[in-house]
Amino acid sequence: MENANSLNMLERAPDKVSGAWVFKGTxxxxxxxxxxxxxxxxxxxFLEWFPGVKRExxxxxxx
Incomplete structure (x- = not known):
């Protein structure tokens, strides 16, 4: 796994979904x-159930 690319696809903020890692923009x-x-x-x-997530x-x- 390329850590830099993976981290660009994810985000985490204390005020968003209790600080859990989420797919960026969702x-x-x-x-x-x-x-x-x-x-x-x-x-x-999964993509059908969570349309904000991108296959990439x-x-x-x-x-």
Missing amino acids: RVPVAALFENLKDGASIDQ QIETLLE
Whole structure:
């Protein structure tokens, strides 16, 4: 994983989603991606359920 690219796709602020890491420009926690994948969801399903997240963000994070 390229840390610099991954961090550009994520953000964290104490006043946003209780300080959890989220996909930049959204309020979608990164943890939601991993929880959904663990439960058997596909990336396409996740993108459908959380339309603010971009495929590029997920692919960069998973690299």
